[in-house]
Amino acid sequence: MATLDDKGRAVREALHAGLEHILDAAQAHSALVLWDREYAATRPNALIEYVNDVAAALALPTRQRHEVRMALYRALLARGIDPTQSRSGAPTPPAPRAPVEGTAAFRIFRSVALGVFDGVRRPGASASGAFIAALTRRTPGGGLTDTAQRALETWALQHDDDGYFRRLSPAEYAPLTHLIYVAACEALGPVGADRLFAQAITQAEALPEAAEFPPRRLL
Amino acid sequence: MGDHVQKKRLPQLVALALVPGTASAATLEAPADIAWVCVSAALVFFMQAGFALLEGGMSRAKNSTNVIMKNMADLCFGALAFWAVGFGLMFGLNSSGWFGSSHFLPETLSGGDSVFLLFQAMFAATAATIVSGSVAERMRFGPYVIASVVITAGIYPLYGSWTWGGYFGGQGWLGAMGFIDFAGSTVVHSIGGWCALAGAIVVGPRLGRFGADGSARAIPGHNLPLVALGVFVLWLGWFGFNGGSTLAANADLGFVLVNTHLAGAGGMVGTYLTLTLLNRPVLMTTTVNGAVAGLVAITAGCATMPTGFAILTGLVAGPVMVLGGALLERLRIDDVVGAVPVHAFCGAWGTLAAGLFYKGDLFNLGRAGVQLIGIGAALALAFPAALACFWLLRISIGLRAATLHEQRGLDFTEHDEIGYPEFQKDLLHGGKG
Numbered sequence: 309m310a311t312l313d314d315k316g317r318a319v320r321e322a323l324h325a326g327l328e329h330i331l332d333a334a335q336a337h338s339a340l341v342l343w344d345r346e347y348a349a350t351r352p353n354a355l356i357e358y359v360n361d362v363a364a365a366l367a368l369p370t371r372q373r374h375e376v377r378m379a380l381y382r383a384l385l386a387r388g389i390d391p392t393q394s395r396s397g398a399p400t401p402p403a404p405r406a407p408v409e410g411t412a413a414f415r416i417f418r419s420v421a422l423g424v425f426d427g428v429r430r431p432g433a434s435a436s437g438a439f440i441a442a443l444t445r446r447t448p449g450g451g452l453t454d455t456a457q458r459a460l461e462t463w464a465l466q467h468d469d470d471g472y473f474r475r476l477s478p479a480e481y482a483p484l485t486h487l488i489y490v491a492a493c494e495a496l497g498p499v500g501a502d503r504l505f506a507q508a509i510t511q512a513e514a515l516p517e518a519a520e521f522p523p524r525r526l527l
Numbered sequence: 528m529g530d531h532v533q534k535k536r537l538p539q540l541v542a543l544a545l546v547p548g549t550a551s552a553a554t555l556e557a558p559a560d561i562a563w564v565c566v567s568a569a570l571v572f573f574m575q576a577g578f579a580l581l582e583g584g585m586s587r588a589k590n591s592t593n594v595i596m597k598n599m600a601d602l603c604f605g606a607l608a609f610w611a612v613g614f615g616l617m618f619g620l621n622s623s624g625w626f627g628s629s630h631f632l633p634e635t636l637s638g639g640d641s642v643f644l645l646f647q648a649m650f651a652a653t654a655a656t657i658v659s660g661s662v663a664e665r666m667r668f669g670p671y672v673i674a675s676v677v678i679t680a681g682i683y684p685l686y687g688s689w690t691w692g693g694y695f696g697g698q699g700w701l702g703a704m705g706f707i708d709f710a711g712s713t714v715v716h717s718i719g720g721w722c723a724l725a726g727a728i729v730v731g732p733r734l735g736r737f738g739a740d741g742s743a744r745a746i747p748g749h750n751l752p753l754v755a756l757g758v759f760v761l762w763l764g765w766f767g768f769n770g771g772s773t774l775a776a777n778a779d780l781g782f783v784l785v786n787t788h789l790a791g792a793g794g795m796v797g798t799y800l801t802l803t804l805l806n807r808p809v810l811m812t813t814t815v816n817g818a819v820a821g822l823v824a825i826t827a828g829c830a831t832m833p834t835g836f837a838i839l840t841g842l843v844a845g846p847v848m849v850l851g852g853a854l855l856e857r858l859r860i861d862d863v864v865g866a867v868p869v870h871a872f873c874g875a876w877g878t879l880a881a882g883l884f885y886k887g888d889l890f891n892l893g894r895a896g897v898q899l900i901g902i903g904a905a906l907a908l909a910f911p912a913a914l915a916c917f918w919l920l921r922i923s924i925g926l927r928a929a930t931l932h933e934q935r936g937l938d939f940t941e942h943d944e945i946g947y948p949e950f951q952k953d954l955l956h957g958g959k960g
Contacts (some may be wrong), residue, residue: 313683438738441739486930489934490930490934493734493735494734494735497746498587498733498736499744503733
């Protein structure tokens with residue numbers, strides 16, 4: 309059985325691999341020193357904060373900061389570590405959600421997407437990893453842009469990062485939902501994905517916004 | 528006494544098995560024979576209903592109508608294609624031994640020959656419809672129809688001409704070698720099965736069917752009672768399939784039908800024993816497919832095999848199907864109804880068994896060698912030809928349904944209607960477009 313120290317070592321290895329994938333050796337070393345000094349012992353789950361600190365310390369442009377963050381998430385998932393879970397393995401309690409702003413279509417889409425993201429996390433890191441990998445690998449189609457696909461990947465990893473989606477038109481949510489469905493199929497199989505989607509749609513139908521934007525329009 | 532009767536009729540059955548065309552030409556004059564073959568053609572027609580129930584039940588509700596449409600297309604497009612081209616290619620004057628060259632678009636056939644055409648058109652549709660179960664839930668309807676026409680007008684009759692050719696003169700090269708395939712374990716079932724394998728490979732697995740680590744995920748069918756009913760209907764139809772292949776209403780029918788029935792039963796028992804020995808769940812869907820596997824296997828040798836060996840042939844078909852299905856899963860080939868193990872693998876096994884268990888000449892290795900040549904020729908013709916056909920369709924007009932269509936179901940996206948409108952609301956798009 310893996311101990312907490314084993315897990316700490318595994319996390320460090322994953323970060324090392326992720327950093328080396330994006331940064332040069334000296335930058336990756338500096339970033340790891342920062343991890344060991346400021347985060348490893350006291351804040352091992354504060355990945356977003358860590359990436360922000362790394363970006364500030366190395367003066368990384370926004371795009372590269374995004375790439376570092378994605379690389380770290382991917383490296384962790386590839387090693388079976390769910391970055392959204394605490395060191396003890398217990399799921400991080402969801403942060404209290406502030407009232408959601410945006411159009412009815414956005415709020416319905418957000419509800420369905422978060423329902424699926426949560427459902428995909430439930431079976432464990434391997435399903436999450438397969439889900440993220442599928443989001444990345446699938447070629448965008450049906451009007452879906454590369455930017456939208458990247459934003460979806462980021463959102464799936466950090467559930468509070470939904471800014472990109474607030475400004476989309478209602479018609480743009482359906483192809484995104486389809487991409488989520490395809491990724492869920494690859495992660496859980498079509499039976500699990502159908503079940504998860506049915507639950508997420510049912511939940512969204514209970515929202516007041518459903519009268520204005522029926523969730524089935526996403527399908 | 529039973530032995531005596533069987534010995535007396537053996538030469539007749541052997542003659543039928545070796546040169547069915549000649550035998551049929553001689554026998555389809557008597558009214559009783561014509562009536563029997565008409566009834567048999569109707570029974571084989573009814574097998575299409577069996578395939579529709581089996582394949583429709585094994586697919587998800589959102590694709591059930593599409594599967595049944597494909598079965599219907601096999602029957603209708605197949606009938607026209609076989610009448611126009613396939614019949615002449617298969618049974619026309621076969622001087623070279625490789626293909627028939629007369630009786631295309633036949634319009635002036637005699638009554639007996641017309642009945643023969645009707646019966647054979649049902650066989651052609653059966654070969655084609657095997658493919659639909661294998662590629663269900665992700666192949667578009669239009670390209671499927673084109674492939675079905677290619678099979679019924681080209682691949683199936685071409686191989687058939689090698690084996691059963693010469694109804695209007697000449698003889699196929701495999702038939703001349705003494706290849707035995709009484710009612711089509713290879714000619715119909717393996718040919719259909721190899722085409723199904725090619726289709727499944729080219730179209731690829733259903734979305735999410737295999738995990739990233741290669742593990743297979745079960746996608747249960749939507750209506751298992753329909754699956755079982757489909758197998759019962761198929762079994763009934765098989766009495767026409769094998770019994771009608773005698774092309775004569777005489778006492779020999781009993782022998783053929785008993786072998787057919789017992790081999791089907793053996794197939795189910797063999798599957799049950801295999802699943803139990805392997806400590807696997809005894810799934811109804813697999814077990815009833817075992818009966819079909821037994822029926823497929825006995826089709827080649829039902830007229831020439833002692834009854835005990837017919838049962839053995841059916842029993843062995845069970846493990847052949849179960850292990851064949853596992854092999855396909857390991858290779859990440861998605862065969863929705865198990866058409867390839869049932870029809871291709873068990874058809875090949877049954878054809879070999881027809882040579883090995885030949886009544887009065889058991890385990891003749893020379894005969895078995897001829898059977899292997901026939902089995903190999905079927906694979907060598909049907910698989911690459913179908914592979915090329917499906918690949919050309921894929922690169923030209925597209926073969927695979929879009930993932931969005933897989934999500935919504937092909938019933939809705941291909942035919943604009945769904946199988947169970949009162950019960951399929953969960954994942955249905957709110958409005959088209």
